[in-house]
Amino acid sequence: MTPTPATAAAAFALVVLGVVALFLLLGTYNAIVALRNRIAKAWANIDVALRQRHDELPNLVEAVRDLMAFERDVLLEVTRARAAYSANDPVPAMAATSDVTSQAVRHLFAVVERYPELRSAENVATLQAEIARLEDVIADRRELYNDQVFRYNTRIGQVPARLLVPLFGWRPEPFFAATKDERSNPRAELSAD
Amino acid sequence: MDSPSALLPFCLAGIAAGLILLWRGFGGYRNAVTLGDTATSRIDSLAAGEVRISGTIEAGEATLVSPLQSVSCVWYRAKVRSRDHDSTEVFAEERAVGFRVRDADGGRIRVFPDGARIGVSPRFDEGTGLMGDAPVGLNLRTGSAYGPGAGTGDEAIDRETAIAALLTVRAPTAWGPGAGAAGDVPDHGAAAEYEESRLEPGDVVTIVGMALPFGHLPDPFGADRMDRAGDPLAGLDDPMVAAEVADARAAGTLLTPEEAWGNAAIPGFGIGKPVREPELDPDADVPAVAPAEDARDAAARFDIPPDTLVLASVEGSPLLIAEGAPEAAVAREQSRFLVGLLGAMLAVVSGIVAAIILGRTPT
Numbered sequence: 001m002t003p004t005p006a007t008a009a010a011a012f013a014l015v016v017l018g019v020v021a022l023f024l025l026l027g028t029y030n031a032i033v034a035l036r037n038r039i040a041k042a043w044a045n046i047d048v049a050l051r052q053r054h055d056e057l058p059n060l061v062e063a064v065r066d067l068m069a070f071e072r073d074v075l076l077e078v079t080r081a082r083a084a085y086s087a088n089d090p091v092p093a094m095a096a097t098s099d100v101t102s103q104a105v106r107h108l109f110a111v112v113e114r115y116p117e118l119r120s121a122e123n124v125a126t127l128q129a130e131i132a133r134l135e136d137v138i139a140d141r142r143e144l145y146n147d148q149v150f151r152y153n154t155r156i157g158q159v160p161a162r163l164l165v166p167l168f169g170w171r172p173e174p175f176f177a178a179t180k181d182e183r184s185n186p187r188a189e190l191s192a193d
Numbered sequence: 194m195d196s197p198s199a200l201l202p203f204c205l206a207g208i209a210a211g212l213i214l215l216w217r218g219f220g221g222y223r224n225a226v227t228l229g230d231t232a233t234s235r236i237d238s239l240a241a242g243e244v245r246i247s248g249t250i251e252a253g254e255a256t257l258v259s260p261l262q263s264v265s266c267v268w269y270r271a272k273v274r275s276r277d278h279d280s281t282e283v284f285a286e287e288r289a290v291g292f293r294v295r296d297a298d299g300g301r302i303r304v305f306p307d308g309a310r311i312g313v314s315p316r317f318d319e320g321t322g323l324m325g326d327a328p329v330g331l332n333l334r335t336g337s338a339y340g341p342g343a344g345t346g347d348e349a350i351d352r353e354t355a356i357a358a359l360l361t362v363r364a365p366t367a368w369g370p371g372a373g374a375a376g377d378v379p380d381h382g383a384a385a386e387y388e389e390s391r392l393e394p395g396d397v398v399t400i401v402g403m404a405l406p407f408g409h410l411p412d413p414f415g416a417d418r419m420d421r422a423g424d425p426l427a428g429l430d431d432p433m434v435a436a437e438v439a440d441a442r443a444a445g446t447l448l449t450p451e452e453a454w455g456n457a458a459i460p461g462f463g464i465g466k467p468v469r470e471p472e473l474d475p476d477a478d479v480p481a482v483a484p485a486e487d488a489r490d491a492a493a494r495f496d497i498p499p500d501t502l503v504l505a506s507v508e509g510s511p512l513l514i515a516e517g518a519p520e521a522a523v524a525r526e527q528s529r530f531l532v533g534l535l536g537a538m539l540a541v542v543s544g545i546v547a548a549i550i551l552g553r554t555p556t
Contacts, residue, residue: 004546004552005548005549005551005552006548006549006552008548009544009545009547009548009549012540012541012544013544013545016212016215016537016540016541016544017537019215020215020534020537023222024218027222027226030342031230032228034230034232038230038232038243041240041242041243042232045240045242048240085427085497100308134236136238137238139237139491140234140235140237141238141240144232144233144234144235147232147233148232150232151229151230151232155230
């Protein structure tokens with residue numbers, strides 16, 4: 001049976017619309033998968049920097065310990081904050097721990113400034129510079145991670161991805177930021193002896 | 194119009210144009226998603242892997258001279274089409290050289306452009322006038338396609354040269370071999386349409402692609418340039434040239450760059466600022482050896498440490514380079530997608546009209 005022109009036109013219109021709909025569907029799905037992978041990568045990059053800082057802190061504490069015998073509290077603050085780090089913690093808890101560690105490191109740096117012998121010690125200066133660099137890297141990567149999470153959370157909340165959420169069970173990801181609870185009760189303080 | 198069937202060719206053209214627009218729109222959607230769904234990284238704290246950066250282009254070791262307007266740039270795509278009935282493309286050329294991007298925080302990264310998808314609007318899009326006069330702004334390249342890189346001249350001289358170039362009144366030029374343009378261009382002697390897109394030092398770009406250590410690039414030299422017009426260095430692949438190079442190596446004359454190239458191997462020698470004393474004829478003018486700072490800059494420009502992160506296309510993940518800040522680049526690609534959707538509507542409407550015409554045409 002030869003299709004009438006009207007049938008052919010209808011079929012053509014349906015094919016074009018179908019191609020557009022299918023493209024949008026596949027494009028959205030692929031975009032969400034890519035976004036999730038970018039978040040995972042951004043998180044892995046933060047984790048690398050956190051681990052590097054975690055590994056460097058004992059060296060700094062060891063380097064300044066003898067000359068800072070009267071600043072035991074400051075060293076203890078850094079040690080406690082470092083000990084609170086756990087790679088298995090949820091993201092907001094890690095953010096809270098990271099904040100406390102950064103604060104303790106800043107405090108330690110400020111105290112070191114009061115000791116000319118420490119300031120002039122080459123190994124202390126090198127460790128300080130490395131930890132300061134890691135602090136900058138953590139801050140930058142935190143910003144990048146949160147930006148990526150923002151894009152993902154926004155995308156899955158908008159049409160057309162919103163229509164696919166029930167099918168694939170996508171959920172908003174947490175930001176690398178301490179929640180109100182974590183801020184008032186960070187693990188670093190809980191672990192204090 | 195004598196009969197409705199006379200509209201049929203227009204309907205078919207509408208369907209074809211609509212589908213082409215739709216196809217291009219899909220490309221725009223893909224680019225918009227890639228550009229828009231990736232967060233911008235600071236270059237100073239970049240991690241390896243897929244990244245998006247945004248910043249200002251800085252020239253690398255060399256620049257290009259665009260063929261239609263003779264503008265210094267790091268990438269260009271130029272086309273000339275004759276205005277005959279089938280719009281024959283009489284000239285097409287695309288070239289790029291490696292460049293750097295500096296972000297707002299001062300971080301710099303080297304970009305290797307080979308294999309990149311570059312989305313840039315034309316800077317020059319003009320045609321021959323009604324009287325056959327060349328379009329305003331046409332300034333055909335008359336020399337090499339390659340020019341000097343950044344920091345290779347006195348800034349004051351560059352400024353003077355730039356002012357002089359701006360104030361120079363040029364005779365109208367016509368496209369063809371006589372004009373001295375690069376490329377094998379047929380002398381069709383007809384009116385033409387000129388189109389040139391460029392990326393110039395100082396332009397803001399957004400790039401999405403893989404950041405990888407320089408040492409991981411399988412072919413840094415090949416990745417550093419893109420040439421879709423005929424490779425000027427393709428002679429190295431020629432069997433005769435290769436045989437001569439092999440003979441020279443066997444004879445021990447190509448053991449080091451110094452032995453192979455002599456003074457040309459000294460960084461800065463070509464621009465009159467050698468970083469060490471060259472071996473010259475006693476009667477030749479000896480250029481002053483560049484200060485240590487210049488020598489360090491030259492070494493940094495030509496020698497990239499293997500663990501330094503660079504941006505380059507890798508298999509399955511080409512660099513996507515778009516002009517402008519990220520938001521502007523995304524908006525432009527989204528517009529392309531919207532135009533594609535309009536193209537789909539055009540195709541559908543044209544199909545329906547064609548069906549109505551065919552339905553009314555007596556068999």
